[in-house]
Amino acid sequence: MHIGCELLLLLLVACVFFSHTQAYSALQDARIIAQYKRQLELNHAKIARQLVHRANWASVGSISTNEVVKDYPMVNIISVDDTGLGGNSTGVIRFLLVDLDFTGPDWQKNNKVTFMFTDEQTLKCKNANMDPMEPTCARVIISGQVKKLPDHDPSYKPALNIFIKRHPAAANWINEHNFYLCELNIRNIFVLDFYGGPHQVNATDYYAIKI
Structure with a gap:
């Protein structure tokens, strides 16, 4: 049995x-x-460029200098633009900072920051019934160093005007709170757009994409 x-x-x-x-x-x-x-x-470099160009803002991480949370990671929302003089995408991430905010003081102590862009910012994932944490809800994580653009440079005013065209409210920020224009000196790019973990993208390949 x-x-x-x-x-x-x-x-x-x-x-x-x-x-x-x-x-x-x-x-x-x-x-x-x-x-x-x-x-x-999948063209990971192209996906990174598309995410950056479509986004009006990014989540930005820095190392906090605020006494309450000093040396902890700090996250902020920063308005961005990558538009060139001809109205085309350049991939160059430009943004305004102010010393009254979190990121302004942080980068002056440690100018290493990380930007994150995701398809959920344009509701592409939600409209496809996809959770924003799903790997197929594409995201790009770009680390680099903040570079403050010299306001006496001839290219400063045209670049600032392009930024204001996309973010009209920025004109008031500059007049009232002394915001200044910066760009990100990219050191590393991670793209997560499918199952299997992130893909590292070379900055040269990223900038070479035409969109």
Whole structure:
């Protein structure tokens, strides 16, 4: 009786395994192949450029100088623009900072910051019924150093006017609170746009993309 029960159990396990294998072959294989093909078609540098260009703002992380949370990571919302003089995307991330805010004092102590852009900023993920944490809800994480642009440089005023064109409220910020124009000197780019973890993108490849 004991041997018969063991044999029956083995047969049941075999049937379940066979059924599962058949279902996997019919359903899972097609899904995995489709995902694999999509992954092969992904241009991570292009996705990074598109996310940056579409975004009006970014989440920015810095090392806090605020006495309440000193040396903790600090996160802020910063308005951004990457538009060139011809109205095209350049990939150069420009933004306004002020010393009254968190990021302003932080970068002057340690100018290393990280920007994050995500497809959820344009509600692309929500409209596709996709959670913003899903890897297929593309995001780009760009680390670099803040560079304050010299306001006496001939290119400063045109660059500032382009920024204000995209962010009209910035004209008031500059007049009332002494905001100044900066850009990010990119050191590293991570793109997460599919399952399997982030992809590192070279800054040269990022800037070479035409969109």
